[in-house]
Amino acid sequence: MNSRRRVVIVDDHAMFRTGVRAELGNHVEIVGEAADVDEAVEVVRRTSPDVVLLDVHLPGGGGAEVLRRVHTHAPNTRFLALSVSDAAEDVIGAIRGGARGYVTKTITGPELVEAIGRVAEGDAVFSPRLAGFVLDAFAGTIEVAQIDEDLDRLTEREREVMRLIARGYAYKEVAKELFISIKTVETHVSSVLRKLQLSSRHELSRWANDRRLI
């Protein structure tokens, strides 16, 4: 890492912000904090940080609202969603809102630092649970010759990568297992993230609908 990442912490619990600050220590530079949607929008516009740690449940409309209002104004800022809830609607909602990754608040300090670095470089961060949701959402086969076929289906390789992540493998372990480079793993994960964000796949909408995402 050449320079320290500039990070904003958005969470409505002051105690949690303090805890994250302490855990991140000197590995990143924390340039701001916010406790609700309006504050978050203001802080992000003012400081344009590299990474925003974004709580999913936030007064004023939640993390999704922050993403909606800020995303176009801060093209160089990446968002990493952070939540205590493992509920599918929160996870997928944050990703489809534009976050580059999703981790739960139980994540350890070093893991969080690593995740911030990854997101800052434009890669995606998938926790085992998020990988599980993706496999669930893209389960089954769909008919060939459908529009946007690329977006609506995981390749066999992407599926393999997702399964390994769901089994608890770190990116470098995935790379070793599949005899590919870490860079390739990152490419696959980013591609899955893009599909998750953009796909209008019928199964995905039905799956989301079952869980009241739409």
Added chain:
Amino acid sequence: MEPHAETAGPADALTPRRATRSAEERYLGGVAGGLAAHLGLPVLWVRGAFVLLTVLSGFGVVLYAGLWLMLPLEHEVEEAPQGIAAATRLGKRTSRLPRRLDDMGPMVALAALAVGALLLLRQLGIGFGSGFFWPLLLATIGVALLWRQADEAQRARWASSSARVNPLQAVLGGGGVASAVRIFVGIALLVSAIGALVAQSGNVSLLDDVAVTTALGLVGVGLIVWPWVYRLTSDLTDERRARIRSQERADVAAHLHDSVLQTLTLIQKQADDPRMVATLARAQERDLRSWLYDDPGRTVDTLSAALRAAAAEVEDSHGVPVEVVTVGDRALSPDVDALAKAAREAMVNAARHSGADKVDVFAEAGPEAVEVFVRDRGHGFDPGDVSSDRLGVRNSIIGRMQRHGGEADVRSGHGEGTEIRLSLNRPAGEDAR
């Protein structure tokens, strides 16, 4: 409804105590039970007094009927503090003693009241021979039945937890057929008593006129009273909604107390033991998470539920977090159950021997196969030289899977951690998705 003065503490000692009829200790109207509670006497004494008064002069009947009419039925629902009430609703404690019908006291009281009724009629100069005797007796029994039913219906309304007041249920209560029979018999008795009286007056042709006039009168009264009845029910509905909301708040409070407060207390006591604190916090987190986010209707007999339960157990007994991710699900057939048990054994092994600070479990249930992976990043071992202390792996995991037509692979190496893969091909059992 007003709060109960009976339960009032010293703070509002100025409020007079009000007697109520007992809803629990009752056979007829609950008058004796309520009076006994109010006066602080044994129920049997009060019943005895009624018997005595009845046998001596028949006055006991009049007194009983008068008190039945005047005293409100005891309101049992909102007496308890919120936490207690919530615990009751959640079935965590038993409420009062169930009513006992084999109690001799009520039988004695009832028999005495019947005797007294006869005596009273005698005193009024209406003997067995008199034409008024039977109609009056029938009417009395009919009225008693109807009053009794009104009490039942009132209790059912209080106890009901549905938001809307159902007009039919408002009359019938929860008694179903028995209630309907009670109402029908009560009305029939009253009508025949009136009929008998009219017939005795000698003018049988009058009977038709009386019936028509009575029916018309009832319809008229019904039309006048209906708006009030309707508004009363909608008021009741609103009130019930408010009550249900407050009950839900109470349930939340009770849950927080039961789980979070106790865990916080334990954590303070164990503050010197970081591992214990982490275990407690983790268990509490899991509990709260499932309470907040789990679908209450989620079925229990599935692979994912079994894996989650096993993970929770291992977390609690070994203090190592176990992360479970599932894709798809499957009902617990004997084979799938064996798979879950083998997975549990693998989790125990990982938590106990590997030294890893976290165990990952991934289950995927597809149409062709069910696979479970249990992985740790601990110090690992050489699967080739499985010593006796690793007997668990051979018997409970590999052997179990083979017996159920599946397989188990162990991948491990020194310093690389361990991953156990369990799989079943085309297992029986429904796709539980």
